[in-house]
Amino acid sequence: MAERINAWLREFDSVLQNEDIPAAVLLFQEEECFWRDLLSFTWNIYTAESRQEIRTMLEETLTNTKPSNWSIQGEAEELEDAEGLYIQAFVRFETEKARCRGLVKLRGDKCWCLFTTMVELKGFEEPAGRRREIGVQHGSVKGRKSWLQKRIEEEEALGKSKQPYVLIVGGGQGGIMLGARLRRLQVPTIIVDKRKRPGDSWRSRYKTLCLHDAVWYDHLPYLPFPDHWPVYSPKDKMGDWLEAYTKIMELVYWSSTECKSAAYDASTGTWEVHLDKEGKDVVLYPKQLVLATGMSGFPIVPTYPGSESFQGTQCHSSEYKGGEGWVGKHCVVVGSNNSAHDVCADLWENDAAEVTMVQRTSTLVVKAEIMLKVNELYQEGSKYSTEDADILFASVPYRIFHRPSILLYKKIKEWDAEFYSRLRESGFMLDFGEDESGLFPKYLRRGSGYYIDVGASELVINGEIKLKSGVTVKEIRPNSVVFSDGTETKADLIVYATGYGSMNEWVAKLISEEVADKVGKCWGLGSDTRKDPGPWERELRNMWKPTRQEALWFQGGNLHQSRHYSLMLALQLKARMEGIPTPVFGLAEVHHTR
């Protein structure tokens, strides 16, 4: 197997050295082939989806890239999917500017999927391992400064006598991970967050929340969770970890600092960013602006007739603090996805008199323990390191991502048939995505529409959580909610678990509506499924890659994505700071504004 991959690599290396693009293209399968590239050729996140597209990509990128030294890394593996057998192996190679890795998948002697990714810039390697700092100045030196003095001086200078190269707005996990990458790459960076302490974006959520993803999937760069860490992190523990990480990684983090506005001056290539830092106006002039303000950061609150007359409490799920105050009360939760289930269960645990969940459209439900069982890459004792697992995960082009997922969900539906049938019998409208491909494709397409079941489904099934499904809220009265089927439910509390808007809403708010529409929507693949209108985009809109607004970037996603793609974003920023040419191939068109 390894020899087959080596033979392919030798051939590929040789034709690329000779800039023989037609010959390179012939090394890919004719009927179906993909090349997903993270920066190494395209300085973009881009997938070529046919021989013709690979040809175009190479025609525009090969001369600048100068790839060489392709070699296999580790063992080759043989695997099987619905289309038959294929073999795969990790590879490494270099370009003129960077060291890179990848994954080759061959069917027969042709490449079916090639994945390539930059991992470090030549000459700007992170100071890790043998390159680490000495930390001490041995000998006797007059007036020497301690680590602490230098650290304080640096913190005091940045943003005053020295401008940051990068300003990250939003210091949740996304901003923090990117900050850590940039720190290691010696890119002067300030992270600002309006909350009081790093980690507060988790702490501020309702009391009983635990992460829905398991620990092996959630590691932060450079500093994995210790091996006693619980499988599902409680949110306050996660908050504390993020705060400690911020300190350990020596990030310059301005808490209680809200970004009020930002404007780009194209003539100087500089942003002017206005901040409210603990009540004082501060202006920064970074070269690059990253919005890490959260996919779950711009609450959508529907307006219903009569809502202003409601005499109880109404809030979005992001403002819900917990069920303690609602003992013996009637509570209505609008929505049926993750937050809605969590809030309903929390109210039930706190002895609310009645909890009603309002389900307008169907929801995907999958049990957390099943998610754990099927996540083979990120497991206790997995044969793959986190970095390798991230490469394997990223190596599947989004165009075909749903295929293995459909097969997987076929099995899940069988394993949990009894559970799903009881859930349906309770009146719950269930789906597995329009093409039955399950959770992750739905997450990529629309970032919503699912519940990872950590127990609330059983409460729905046994009627402890009352379900109003297939209806909408028609009207809100002073003490009740009226539904579209004419029924009415008493209410002291209404929680809108109705989701979040696209991240470019933040652009409209902080920069301008014009720039928001210029960059277009964030997230989504254009799969032409519900809430993800086409055309097909190949990659997630705007995330971690160049946008239509120079020097404006978006960072975010779940812990896994923020970990992996923060490296991509950090390398792009570092390259720009160092003046390395970064010709972008395949800058995405904008098809949807907000």
Ligand SMILES: Cc1cc2nc3c(=O)[nH]c(=O)nc-3n(C[C@H](O)[C@H](O)[C@H](O)COP(=O)(O)OP(=O)(O)OC[C@H]3O[C@@H](n4cnc5c(N)ncnc54)[C@H](O)[C@@H]3O)c2cc1C
């Ligand atoms: C109930 C629930 C459960 C979840 N479970 C998981 C899970 O198990 N695993 C997982 O990976 N994800 C989970 N998520 C998704 C989770 O929201 C994101 O993964 C995570 O919060 C994203 O981090 P982020 O840094 O991108 O955004 P956020 O955590 O939302 O951080 C954004 C930050 O930006 C700051 N900010 C916004 N505007 C400004 C401004 N103008 N100036 C300064 N600061 C600003 C905010 O204060 C905030 O701290 C869950 C979400 C919810 C709602």
